[in-house]
Amino acid sequence: MRQFGHLEAKVMDRLWSADRPLTVREVHALLPTDRQRAYTTVMTVMDKLFRKGVLERELDGKAYRYRPVASRAEHTATAMEELLSTSGTPRSTLLHFVGQLSAEEAQELREALDAVAVDPVDRSTGEGRS
Structure with missing residues (x-):
């Protein structure tokens, strides 16, 4: 899975934030107005994301x-997961990542690890299994 391009990321952000499926026109209207984008450009991006299996x-x-x-x-x-599996040294990569966390973020990570140890996460829902 590759990273999203700039416009793909903006489109995905709008779709993830929505409480229902959206049309191209609705997504186009929700995009920032810092740049004028053609409706057809947004339609092409969304069609490509559909063809890639993301939408x-x-x-x-x-x-x-x-x-x-x-x-x-x-x-x-x-x-x-994909980044860690291709890093060559997942432990070292994780240590570098954790070293960049703020104290608050590190505490949230500790709490998440403790929660998973007590109640493993269902990977399909992201929720605890119990």
Whole structure:
């Protein structure tokens, strides 16, 4: 899984933040206005994300409604797993990562590790299994 391009990331952010599947027109309207983007550009990006398997779509009248296949957390976790598996030295990579955390972030990580030790996470939902 490769990182998203700039516009792909903005599109995915809008879709992850939405409480329902969105049309291309709705996503286009939600994008920042710092740059004028053609509707067709957004449509092309969303179609490519669909073809890559990142988005699902369903026909609603004459327009498709798109939603992410995975949650933001699931996508990020998969990307992190792939980075660790290709790093050559996962332990060293993790140590460098943890060394960059703020005290608050490190505490959150400790709490997450403690929670997983007590109640392993269901990888399909990100929720505890009990």
